[in-house]
Amino acid sequence: MSASDVIARYGAAMAAGDMDALRSTLSNHAVWHQPGENQLSGDHAGPDAILAHLGRFMELSGGTFALSIESVAEAGALVATTVHFTASRPDHADLDQHGVDVFRVDGDQIAEVWLISEDQAAEDRFWGTA
Numbered sequence: 001m002s003a004s005d006v007i008a009r010y011g012a013a014m015a016a017g018d019m020d021a022l023r024s025t026l027s028n029h030a031v032w033h034q035p036g037e038n039q040l041s042g043d044h045a046g047p048d049a050i051l052a053h054l055g056r057f058m059e060l061s062g063g064t065f066a067l068s069i070e071s072v073a074e075a076g077a078l079v080a081t082t083v084h085f086t087a088s089r090p091d092h093a094d095l096d097q098h099g100v101d102v103f104r105v106d107g108d109q110i111a112e113v114w115l116i117s118e119d120q121a122a123e124d125r126f127w128g129t130a
Contacts, residue, residue: 010022011069027110030047032112
C-alpha cells in the first residue's frame, strides 16, 4: 500500500465520519501538530488523543466542520495534501479556508501530521480560547 493510499483511506474515513476507520489509519504513536494560538493548538499524541481532538472541531462548530482533500502529492513516506475546510460558530465569522496538510506515513498508518492554514490568525480568532 502506498503512502497516498493510506491518506485516501484517511480522507474517506474523515468524509464519512467513520471513527473506527479513522482510528485504523493512525499509528499507536501518531502525533498531530495543530498550529496556532487557539484552544485547539498543540500536539496531540496517540489515536485516542487525536480522535478526541478532531471531535472538538465538531463540538465547537456545532457539527458544521467539514474538510475535503483537493490534491495529493507523495514523496516516499511524506504526503502533502491541499485541503479546503469550513465551519460555522455563533457570533463568529464563518471559517472558509484552504491549507496544506503534511503526513508522515509509516507502513500502512499515519505516524505524524502537520497542518498549515492560509490564514492562521483568522483561524485562531474563529476557534478562540478556552
